Amino acid sequence: MTPGQAPREHVLVVNTGKPEAVTRLVRSFDVRCTVLTEEQYARLYPNHQSVVTVRRIEDTDLVVTAARRVHHDDPFLRVVAPTERSILPGAHVRRALCLEGLDVATAERFTDKLRMKEALRRAGLPTALFTSTHDQRAALAFLRASTQGCVLKPARGSGSIGAVRLGPGDDVPPCAWTSRMLLERVVPMEAELHSEGLVRNGVVEASRAYEYAEPVLGTEGRLSGSFPVDDERVRDVRVMHQRVVSALGFRRGTTHLQLFATRSGLVVNEIACRPPGGGIPEQVRRSGGFDVWKEFLAAELGRGEARGGDIETDAGGVTRVKLPLPRGRVTSVEGFEQLVSRDGIDGTVHFAVGDEPPAVIHSGAVGGLLFADAATWPPRDVFDLVSRTFRFRSDAEEAP
Numbered sequence: 177m178t179p180g181q182a183p184r185e186h187v188l189v190v191n192t193g194k195p196e197a198v199t200r201l202v203r204s205f206d207v208r209c210t211v212l213t214e215e216q217y218a219r220l221y222p223n224h225q226s227v228v229t230v231r232r233i234e235d236t237d238l239v240v241t242a243a244r245r246v247h248h249d250d251p252f253l254r255v256v257a258p259t260e261r262s263i264l265p266g267a268h269v270r271r272a273l274c275l276e277g278l279d280v281a282t283a284e285r286f287t288d289k290l291r292m293k294e295a296l297r298r299a300g301l302p303t304a305l306f307t308s309t310h311d312q313r314a315a316l317a318f319l320r321a322s323t324q325g326c327v328l329k330p331a332r333g334s335g336s337i338g339a340v341r342l343g344p345g346d347d348v349p350p351c352a353w354t355s356r357m358l359l360e361r362v363v364p365m366e367a368e369l370h371s372e373g374l375v376r377n378g379v380v381e382a383s384r385a386y387e388y389a390e391p392v393l394g395t396e397g398r399l400s401g402s403f404p405v406d407d408e409r410v411r412d413v414r415v416m417h418q419r420v421v422s423a424l425g426f427r428r429g430t431t432h433l434q435l436f437a438t439r440s441g442l443v444v445n446e447i448a449c450r451p452p453g454g455g456i457p458e459q460v461r462r463s464g465g466f467d468v469w470k471e472f473l474a475a476e477l478g479r480g481e482a483r484g485g486d487i488e489t490d491a492g493g494v495t496r497v498k499l500p501l502p503r504g505r506v507t508s509v510e511g512f513e514q515l516v517s518r519d520g521i522d523g524t525v526h527f528a529v530g531d532e533p534p535a536v537i538h539s540g541a542v543g544g545l546l547f548a549d550a551a552t553w554p555p556r557d558v559f560d561l562v563s564r565t566f567r568f569r570s571d572a573e574e575a576p
């Protein structure tokens with residue numbers, strides 16, 4: 177620091193596996209970060225960042241104790257918590273140190289699906305019928321009484337990890353009785369949608385709506401993605417986004433809302449208050465929308481000014497294609513260059529010859545991403561084209 181220069185603000189980042197939060201904070205906001213994470217993620221934050229680890233990020237006592245120690249040596253006023261698992265511990269640190277930002281009760285409503293659904297139901301918003309698995313007999317009766325079956329899912333989680341569809345007569349996996357989970361009646365849907373929102377002062381100032389190529393559950397690791405909604409549903413989605421944000425008492429930040437479109441209208445599935453994975457922020461940006469990461473980080477830092485792009489203009493939409501994951505060690509990558517050589521299609525492939533697929537496959541895990549201008553390429557044609565053209569060959573397939 178040269179004399180007269182203000183020291184850079186120190187920020188605590190409670191994080192799991194999203195190193196781009198730190199890279200962007202340093203690059204775009206000129207702050208110093210201490211990362212508080214689990215040992216398994218420490219390697220994602222090399223050299224210049226200071227890193228403190230705890231055994232489990234959900235253990236709020238450990239997180240708060242570690243954060244107090246950091247704060248004692250080098251005070252900070254802001255906590256950034258960019259992942260589903262870090263939102264709640266981040267809010268506990270704020271509470272313990274009397275800092276501004278997302279509070280514990282709101283963080284709970286965004287990260288615990290039972291609390292979220294109760295708040296949505298109280299506000300009169302349409303959701304699937306649901307029950308907690310806490311009362312085993314009642315939960316079993318709830319499943320047996322369903323005609324289309326239920327989805328069993330952990331109250332806390334993301335990426336479809338641990339979510340399973342059960343028929344009315346199916347056995348219930350024992351985890352339902354030992355962990356906090358919910359059973360939801362299957363919603364018969366015409367389509368599943370997502371909407372990305374920018375919220376200031378409790379108002380959804382901008383939102384972008386997309387339809388998933390197919391309902392998300394079961395598509396993990398496969399070719400999938402989403403394309404812009406460009407019909408009358410845009411308005412309904414925007415209205416619903418505002419109602420959900422108001423029902424959960426969210427004031428400032430970015431939101432990722434998931435909805436089911438049914439014959440009788442929209443049904444709310446869930447909402448997150450952190451940047452989504454699977455290439456969605458890039459899709460919003462390329463669609464002429466706001467910079468999800470920049471807006472999220474500006475909100476976490478209590479800075480209001482950052483606003484990327486002209487959010488109100490309809491600059492046309494972009495289809496996002498999640499390339500499938502390889503099934504074993506990659507032996508060749510076919511068709512990618514051919515796809516990106518076409519006008520209006522662009523992207524990156526994330527695996528090269530010799531690479532292995534990830535150990536945990538969730539709905540945010542991708543083999544690569546393609547973005548196609550929806551004005552040039554009708555979305556369904558893009559998915560067909562990619563499925564005909566692209567493939568990873570791997571030793572798993574070649575084995576006899």
Ligand SMILES: Nc1ncnc2c1ncn2[C@@H]1O[C@H](COP(=O)(O)OP(=O)(O)O)[C@@H](O)[C@H]1O
Nearest residue numbers: 304327333334335336337360361362363392393
């Ligand atoms: N009640 C439901 N009816 C039909 N499909 C559902 C229902 N609940 C969840 N799903 C499917 O399961 C996926 C994962 O469930 P979700 O509640 O979004 O959990 P996660 O936090 O893991 O994303 C959803 O994207 C949707 O495709």
Ligand SMILES: [Mg+2]
Nearest residue numbers: 335336434446
């Ligand atoms: Mg979801």
